Amino acid sequence: MAAPDFFKPRQLLALGTATAPVLVAAMGVTMIILCRQIDISIGSQFALCSVFIGLAAQKGGGPLELVALAMGVGGVMGAVNGVLVAGVGLPSIVVTLATMATWRESLRWWREGEFVRNLPETFQWFGASQMTGQWLVITAGIMVLGCMVMITQFTAGGRFMYAVGSDPEAARLAGIRPMWVTFSVFVSAGALTGLAAVLNAVRFTDVDPKTGTGLEMQAIAAAVVGGVSVAGGRGRVLGVFAGVLLLACVGPGLVFLNLPAQWERAIQGGIILLAVASDGLGGGRPRRLREQHEEKKRR
Amino acid sequence: MNENHNASTTSQGGWRVWFRAESVLLLLLVLEIGVFSKTGTNFWTRENFFEVLRLSVEMGLLAVAMTPVILTGGIDLSVGSLLGLCAICFGKLWRDAGLSPFAAAFATIGLGLMAGALNGALVTRLRLPPLIVTLGSFSLFRGFAEAITKGVDNFTNFPPSFLFLGQGYIFGVIPAQLPCFVAVAVSFWVLVHRTVIGRELRVLGTSPEGAVYAGLPASSRIQLVYVLSGGVAALSALVYVAHLGQAKADAGTGYELLAITAVVLGGTSICGGKGSVHGTLLGLAVLAVMKNGLTLSDLPGELGGILTGVLLLTVLSGELFMRFLSRRIRLRNRARLA
Numbered sequence: 096m097a098a099p100d101f102f103k104p105r106q107l108l109a110l111g112t113a114t115a116p117v118l119v120a121a122m123g124v125t126m127i128i129l130c131r132q133i134d135i136s137i138g139s140q141f142a143l144c145s146v147f148i149g150l151a152a153q154k155g156g157g158p159l160e161l162v163a164l165a166m167g168v169g170g171v172m173g174a175v176n177g178v179l180v181a182g183v184g185l186p187s188i189v190v191t192l193a194t195m196a197t198w199r200e201s202l203r204w205w206r207e208g209e210f211v212r213n214l215p216e217t218f219q220w221f222g223a224s225q226m227t228g229q230w231l232v233i234t235a236g237i238m239v240l241g242c243m244v245m246i247t248q249f250t251a252g253g254r255f256m257y258a259v260g261s262d263p264e265a266a267r268l269a270g271i272r273p274m275w276v277t278f279s280v281f282v283s284a285g286a287l288t289g290l291a292a293v294l295n296a297v298r299f300t301d302v303d304p305k306t307g308t309g310l311e312m313q314a315i316a317a318a319v320v321g322g323v324s325v326a327g328g329r330g331r332v333l334g335v336f337a338g339v340l341l342l343a344c345v346g347p348g349l350v351f352l353n354l355p356a357q358w359e360r361a362i363q364g365g366i367i368l369l370a371v372a373s374d375g376l377g378g379g380r381p382r383r384l385r386e387q388h389e390e391k392k393r394r
Numbered sequence: 395m396n397e398n399h400n401a402s403t404t405s406q407g408g409w410r411v412w413f414r415a416e417s418v419l420l421l422l423l424v425l426e427i428g429v430f431s432k433t434g435t436n437f438w439t440r441e442n443f444f445e446v447l448r449l450s451v452e453m454g455l456l457a458v459a460m461t462p463v464i465l466t467g468g469i470d471l472s473v474g475s476l477l478g479l480c481a482i483c484f485g486k487l488w489r490d491a492g493l494s495p496f497a498a499a500f501a502t503i504g505l506g507l508m509a510g511a512l513n514g515a516l517v518t519r520l521r522l523p524p525l526i527v528t529l530g531s532f533s534l535f536r537g538f539a540e541a542i543t544k545g546v547d548n549f550t551n552f553p554p555s556f557l558f559l560g561q562g563y564i565f566g567v568i569p570a571q572l573p574c575f576v577a578v579a580v581s582f583w584v585l586v587h588r589t590v591i592g593r594e595l596r597v598l599g600t601s602p603e604g605a606v607y608a609g610l611p612a613s614s615r616i617q618l619v620y621v622l623s624g625g626v627a628a629l630s631a632l633v634y635v636a637h638l639g640q641a642k643a644d645a646g647t648g649y650e651l652l653a654i655t656a657v658v659l660g661g662t663s664i665c666g667g668k669g670s671v672h673g674t675l676l677g678l679a680v681l682a683v684m685k686n687g688l689t690l691s692d693l694p695g696e697l698g699g700i701l702t703g704v705l706l707l708t709v710l711s712g713e714l715f716m717r718f719l720s721r722r723i724r725l726r727n728r729a730r731l732a
Binding site for chain 2: 133135179183184185186188189190192193194195196197199200201203204312315316319325326355357358359360361362363364365367368371372
């Protein structure tokens with residue numbers, strides 16, 4: 096990067112803190128995409144969770160209670176998606192489109208766009224100093240990332256996800272219950288979204304009910320840039336981590352290079368298209384070679 | 395996302411026809427109109443009828459063009475952003491480049507077609523999933539719109555001759571944008587339901603591989619639907635600008651999801667292969683009447699959003715249940731015959 100200021104510790108710390116919630120939310124979405132589903136309702140889930148923890152903090156809830164509450168609320172909303180997708184068998188994009196609208200509008204109806212203000216002192220940064228708080232948020236994000244890497248690569252649950260994502264029928268025949276895997280993935284993604292909401296909310300002194308608009312697109316974009324295939328069953332969590340960082344660096348990077356910040360969205364879109372296009376081009380040749388090879392064998 | 399392709403419900407006839415999405419929607423629409431005529435002030439008037447139509451033109455254009463895209467098993471998330479970009483470009487060309495509104499409109503439609511071609515090329519040439527391609531261009535187009543206006547620029551003071559397209563009345567009653575919408579909707583209906591191309595689109599949605607083995611020009615057909623979707627998004631942008639009298643970078647935010655909602659509510663399967671343009675129009679009408687009726691009945695507008703979500707899930711689950719039921723009955727009949 097052409098701007099040395101970008102690498103000052105303070106800047107990196109702020110960037111890391113702002114990115115941690117997106118990272119956590121992207122982890123949930125990654126699991127869902129690995130199972131060949133999609134979730135576009137997490138932005139709304141995020142907003143609803145944020146408002147809930149704001150209200151709970153007003154009533155004097157401690158940090159751990161807030162985390163538990165947010166993950167619980169998120170988990171319930173995830174379960175609604177999970178029941179409709181895995182149980183009823185509706186396409187996930189339609190289900191989450193519907194729940195997205197429903198949660199967002201219910202929230203608007205309920206709160207009428209009002210901020211949750213007058214939060215106790217102990218709410219921001221969990222009551223710690225800003226520095227400690229920032230480190231706490233980043234540590235939480237990294238911990239979730241670490242757990243996710245472990246789960247996807249070294250546990251049976253992770254392999255179930257990949258199996259269901261590659262071929263649900265084959266997974267069923269192999270003794271996995273795709274229904275339960277899909278359902279639990281939706282629930283955990285909801286819980287992670289709740290956690291992300293906590294990590295985001297503690298950065299501010301009040302809770303904006305419009306928060307999280309477009310988060311679903313950010314998270315999906317990060318997963319895709321990180322090499323997760325929307326056809327399911329392919330992709331790595333660490334790749335998603337790289338995707339989140341790459342997309343998050345665009346905005347601050349522009350500022351430090353003295354370029355107009357309005358280009359952020361355009362550049363992010365360009366990155367997404369480039370990433371998937373290179374995947375298509377690079378994957379194209381081996382695929383064609385393999386097909387030719389198989390053709391020959393058949394003869 | 396890829397289960398349950400259509401078991402031909404259309405050819406069966408009989409009572410089962412009544413459980414198709416279109417008839418459920420028609421019933422819902424009648425119900426809505428009945429309820430809102432009682433509760434809403436000025437709901438049951440000619441002016442309001444045309445007002446609802448006027449308000450739903452932009453969305454309707456997007457939804458109608460989205461229908462063939464979804465029929466092929468694809469999706470286009472970029473139309474809302476493209477609407478914003480086209481609105482900005484139209485303003486820029488007219489005000490800063492000094493083109494006449496007519497020339498600027500022409501160039502804008504060209505831009506829309508090109509943007510659609512970009513989506514189509516990425517989907518067909520590189521064989522990328524449409525969801526991802528259009529997610530990328532969703533950011534890209536909106537980003538360009540923000541970059542061109544630097545986030546603050548706002549185009550207003552368009553000439554009255556142009557604003558007539560969005561605000562004027564033909565013969566004093568018919569909103570000026572309505573004929574344009576009707577023309578587009580009819581052409582799409584003919585394309586989807588009365589041409590070979592339309593049938594090919596369905597086949598592509600039902601079984602892409604089968605379509606290729608049957609010798610269909612798959613790439614060019616898919617390219618076509620995205621190009622059309624882009625062009626119609628540009629047209630929708632013109633109507634939008636003429637209607638509101640201003641063009642800002644955030645024009646059309648979230649429209650893509652509303653358009654998809656109308657299409658899916660209208661009985662088009664999100665997995666492709668099954669669906670109709672008239673279904674989309676019905677879905678659109680249900681959503682538009684609900685929004686208008688709630689406003690006129692002094693009910694909170696948010697209720698509309700909630701009901702949309704619930705409606706979407708109910709209609710789809712209902713359809714799934716009916717399919718399940720009809721399969722059971724068919725099996726029983728077969729057992730009795732044997």
